[in-house]
Amino acid sequence: MQTQRPRLALTALTCATLTSLAFAQGTLFKAPVRLHAGDKMLGMGRMYPSPAAHDLNGDGRFDIVVGDLRGHLTFALQQADGTFASEQKLMDAKGKVLDFGNW
Amino acid sequence: MSPQFVDFNGDGHLDIVAGIFDGSPHVALGDGTHWQQPHTILDKAGERVVLNSYWDFTKKQWVKTDRCDPEGGAPAEGHLTSAIAMDWDHDGDFDLVLGDHKSGYVYLRRNEGSNQAPLFALRNELVTADGKAIHDPGTIANVRAIDWNNDGQLDLMVSGMGDPYGADTGGGVAVYLNQADSSDRSTQLGAAISLIPNSKKVQTPEPSRPDVGLHPEAVDFDGDGDLDLIVGGYSQWTPAGPELNAEQTAELAAMRAQLEAVTKQSEALYAIIKAGTKGLDAEAYTKKYAEIYDSQRDQHAAIAKQRQELSKSIDALAPLPKRVSFTWLYENLTVSATEKSTGQR
Numbered sequence: 001m002q003t004q005r006p007r008l009a010l011t012a013l014t015c016a017t018l019t020s021l022a023f024a025q026g027t028l029f030k031a032p033v034r035l036h037a038g039d040k041m042l043g044m045g046r047m048y049p050s051p052a053a054h055d056l057n058g059d060g061r062f063d064i065v066v067g068d069l070r071g072h073l074t075f076a077l078q079q080a081d082g083t084f085a086s087e088q089k090l091m092d093a094k095g096k097v098l099d100f101g102n103w
Numbered sequence: 104m105s106p107q108f109v110d111f112n113g114d115g116h117l118d119i120v121a122g123i124f125d126g127s128p129h130v131a132l133g134d135g136t137h138w139q140q141p142h143t144i145l146d147k148a149g150e151r152v153v154l155n156s157y158w159d160f161t162k163k164q165w166v167k168t169d170r171c172d173p174e175g176g177a178p179a180e181g182h183l184t185s186a187i188a189m190d191w192d193h194d195g196d197f198d199l200v201l202g203d204h205k206s207g208y209v210y211l212r213r214n215e216g217s218n219q220a221p222l223f224a225l226r227n228e229l230v231t232a233d234g235k236a237i238h239d240p241g242t243i244a245n246v247r248a249i250d251w252n253n254d255g256q257l258d259l260m261v262s263g264m265g266d267p268y269g270a271d272t273g274g275g276v277a278v279y280l281n282q283a284d285s286s287d288r289s290t291q292l293g294a295a296i297s298l299i300p301n302s303k304k305v306q307t308p309e310p311s312r313p314d315v316g317l318h319p320e321a322v323d324f325d326g327d328g329d330l331d332l333i334v335g336g337y338s339q340w341t342p343a344g345p346e347l348n349a350e351q352t353a354e355l356a357a358m359r360a361q362l363e364a365v366t367k368q369s370e371a372l373y374a375i376i377k378a379g380t381k382g383l384d385a386e387a388y389t390k391k392y393a394e395i396y397d398s399q400r401d402q403h404a405a406i407a408k409q410r411q412e413l414s415k416s417i418d419a420l421a422p423l424p425k426r427v428s429f430t431w432l433y434e435n436l437t438v439s440a441t442e443k444s445t446g447q448r
Contacts, residue, residue: 003401006237025149027298028436032312034429036334043430049335050245050318054117060323066430067104071123089109093137098104100123100131100141 035064037076038086042066046074065090071100105185105245105318112196113218120144124188128199144186146171146198147222152212154181154203156226164385171212171227178229178236179206189248189257191290193403200259201227202243208235209246209261230259232279232292234433241265243273249278249321251330251405256281259292264315267300268426271304273314274336280377298332299433306424310338313431332433344421346418362413369406372399398402 035042045050047069053062061078066087076084090098104408109131113116117216119131119138131138144152155177159166169177183204191211192198199212209230216222229236237238241263248257258281265274276299296396303316315337321323324331348353380388396403414423 027296028298029332030434031434032334032431032433035311035432041429043294043335043428046335046428048316048337049428049430050104050106050242050316051320051333051335052106052108053320053322053333058129065108066335067121068107069124069212071104071121073106073119090138090383092131092140093134095229095290098119098131098140100121100129101125101223 017092035084037064037084039084042076042084042087043068068099073098073100105202107187107247107248109188109197111188111218120186120188122183122202122203124158124184125160126153126183127151128183128186128201144221144223146212146214146225149226152183152186152199152201152223153182154201154205155393156180156182156205156209160362162301168315171225173210173227173229174327177227178208178238181206181208181210183210184304184436185243185245187246187248189259189290193288193290195220199223200230200246200248202246202261204242204244204325207239207242207263209259231293232259232418233294235290237261237279237295239263239277241272244274244316245318246407247321249330251278251321254281255285256283257290258320259290260298261295261302262299262319262334262446265315265317267315267350270397273304273339274317275299275301276317276319276332276334293384299334306339306341310340310425310427310429313429316340316428325434327438328427329435331435334431335428336431337426337428339424339426341424343387344422347420351420355417358413358417358420361409362417365409365413366408367412369403372402372406399441 020032043066043096050067052065054065056075063075063077065073065075067073071092074087075090076087092098104121107120108117109120111120116133116135118133122128127140128144129141130144131141146152146156153171156165156167179205182205183201184204187200188197189200189296190197194212196218201210210227212227212231213224214221244264245262249260251258259279262276263274277297278293279295281290282293283289283291304314305366313334317334318335320333321330380391380396381390
């Protein structure tokens with residue numbers, strides 16, 4: 001069970017806008033911030049990145065799996081301090097890239 | 104693509120279900136440690152689950168069909184690019200909810216079998232909310248089954264593509280709350296509640312939000328008891344440029360004129376292709392297109408190189424609009440705001 005509040009890596013721009021709020025019919029959100037994985041931005045440059053939260057390594061913390069239009073998946077493991085490690089490709093049992101294929 | 108971790112075949116291990124751009128849902132079965140390479144989810148007749156268009160991997164071409172249309176026909180031509188497993192009719196097995204990237208509708212494909220031996224119906228059903236078909240004119244990027252209001256019932260979160268390249272409205276995220284009670288044998292969705300408004304693509308000097316192709320996931324990111332959103336998508340922005348002196352201004356104008364001329368050269372080449380392929384059927388079109396393009400290949404390459412160099416030089420003086428994909432966190436403040444206003448935790 002996750003008990004630690006993840007520490008977010010923020011861009012310089014978002015620092016200024018963090019206090020602004022987005023209001024959506026009863027739901028309040030902070031102004032969005034870009035997520036990092038390692039020293040890069042999570043999913044940056046991927047074709048239509050599609051994240052899913054899942055605890056891949058069973059450490060009690062959710063990790064983020066990112067799919068894309070090409071049908072490939074990467075994952076970023078959440079670390080004890082709440083940050084995310086660099087993205088890695090999700091492989092099958094034989095060590096091949098898990099490939100949902102495409103047209 | 105719409106990866107979803109779910110025990111699709113009921114063996115106690117999480118599998119990965121995803122709709123992809125080929126037009127069908129797929130599943131990668133898991134054994135608790137790894138996942139196998141994905142396979143296509145088929146209906147009870149052994150045919151692919153599709154909307155109206157899909158990529159035929161054998162023929163290597165797009166195929167159109169109406170064999171899966173709802174009774175009475177589909178409201179518009181659809182193309183599935185997202186799919187999730189969800190027990191829509193509460194009969195103990197996973198049905199499929201399908202997102203339509205082409206026209207913006209959501210469809211249901213019922214499972215008439217079980218998770219261990221699925222028998223997916225031959226036709227799609229149009230998904231409605233508040234008595235009307237769910238329809239996002241910006242087309243559907245992703246669908247997710249989540250319990251947004253924590254009432255024990257799965258709701259449907261739907262996100263939009265928006266205008267992917269132009270200046271028209273971008274994508275947003277909405278949730279349709281399930282108003283069925285636990286005794287209902289069906290999912291009954293209420294009207295859309297906007298979670299992230301559609302982007303107006305306000306040109307900021309830095310990325311400020313996902314503008315198009317929004318792919319959301321809901322998770323309690325910060326452990327405060329409410330669902331936050333992680334959203335993949337493209338941001339569009341225009342960086343501020345340097346102040347130009349007279350010489351740079353003249354140089355910029357000259358480069359822009361060159362770029363315009365090169366663009367016209369490119370358009371002229373494609374006009375030849377268009378004229379040469381006019382009226383051909385799909386197979387002949389593909390063959391002729393490749394034939395003409397091959398004869399122009401060197402010219403296309405030269406034009407592409409010239410455009411790239413000019414664009415780079417122009418960008419240094421007057422930055423061009425940017426379009427880059429990122430993954431964003433929308434932290435939900437609902438719980439903390441409620442606590443603050445009531446003084447309760």
